[in-house]
Amino acid sequence: MSLLRIDRLSISSASAAPDARPLVDELYLSLEAGARLGLIGESGSGKSLTSLAITGLLPSGLAGSGSITLNGVEVIGADERVLQPLRGPVASIVFQEPLTALDPLMRVGRQVAGPIRRHRGLRGGALDTAVRAALDEVALPDLDRMLRAYPHEISGGQRQRVAIAIALASRPALLIADEPTTALDVTVQAEVLALLNRLVAEREMALLFISHDLAVVSSMVDEVVVLSNGVAVERGPVARVLSAPEHEYTRRLVASARALDNALEAL
Numbered sequence: 001m002s003l004l005r006i007d008r009l010s011i012s013s014a015s016a017a018p019d020a021r022p023l024v025d026e027l028y029l030s031l032e033a034g035a036r037l038g039l040i041g042e043s044g045s046g047k048s049l050t051s052l053a054i055t056g057l058l059p060s061g062l063a064g065s066g067s068i069t070l071n072g073v074e075v076i077g078a079d080e081r082v083l084q085p086l087r088g089p090v091a092s093i094v095f096q097e098p099l100t101a102l103d104p105l106m107r108v109g110r111q112v113a114g115p116i117r118r119h120r121g122l123r124g125g126a127l128d129t130a131v132r133a134a135l136d137e138v139a140l141p142d143l144d145r146m147l148r149a150y151p152h153e154i155s156g157g158q159r160q161r162v163a164i165a166i167a168l169a170s171r172p173a174l175l176i177a178d179e180p181t182t183a184l185d186v187t188v189q190a191e192v193l194a195l196l197n198r199l200v201a202e203r204e205m206a207l208l209f210i211s212h213d214l215a216v217v218s219s220m221v222d223e224v225v226v227l228s229n230g231v232a233v234e235r236g237p238v239a240r241v242l243s244a245p246e247h248e249y250t251r252r253l254v255a256s257a258r259a260l261d262n263a264l265e266a267l
């Protein structure tokens, strides 16, 4: 049984015209325990909607059809009683913008403690120790200050490390990283990617890594699915897709990434 299996997933807006193309159109993919898959495509191609659908978090007004199973449990159409136990221990998401993922009015320590208490049942001194260990694991400095800080009092890279610590606190089998470094500057981006790479390997988690950035995706995953306007147009080993793209859309993505690289090198 696959850890994640998506069969003929379509996502449509309830207010769209009846003949409008779905926002995600008949997507198939599957991910085994410990495997790594990249979902790439330009802005608006349906990457985030796919990641939200996997955890049953589609915004109201959008509906999914087809099938998504996590550990064999159907997510499409499931109610909260079924979804809650899946969110966290089975699949956890790290979002692009950590400021929106974190509660601005809650100290970092409490935000990390919440899922550890819920999912691992720790209390008191054992909980404090686990919170410190979780922050230490994502290489946050000055733990005493971090524990007491509000999200706006720490840097963007530190916030994303906190968001990763929260996502990992429930020990997920699958980590969904949705453009996790897009909001960060380039040096911080490299550090956070190295951290994610290490944690995913150490914990033998499966990774669904979502990005528009081909260079970033290729450093994180083995296989990719390329999405264009909600349709999977190409899939395969990342090295093959980047070196010999078969679909016109993938060729354009690769060419524009190369053009950007060349322009940066010429600076």
Ligand SMILES: Nc1ncnc2c1ncn2[C@@H]1O[C@H](COP(=O)(O)OP(=O)(O)OP(=O)(O)O)[C@@H](O)[C@H]1O
Binding pocket: 013, 023, 041, 042, 043, 044, 045, 046, 047, 048, 049, 050, 059, 060, 061, 062, 212
């Ligand atoms: N709540 C919503 N209601 C209606 N349409 C939506 C909603 N959310 C997203 N869309 C549309 O669905 C399409 C796919 O959006 P999605 O956010 O999945 O793209 P993406 O590939 O993740 O892009 P980005 O990298 O910019 O986040 C877009 O055309 C978007 O405008």
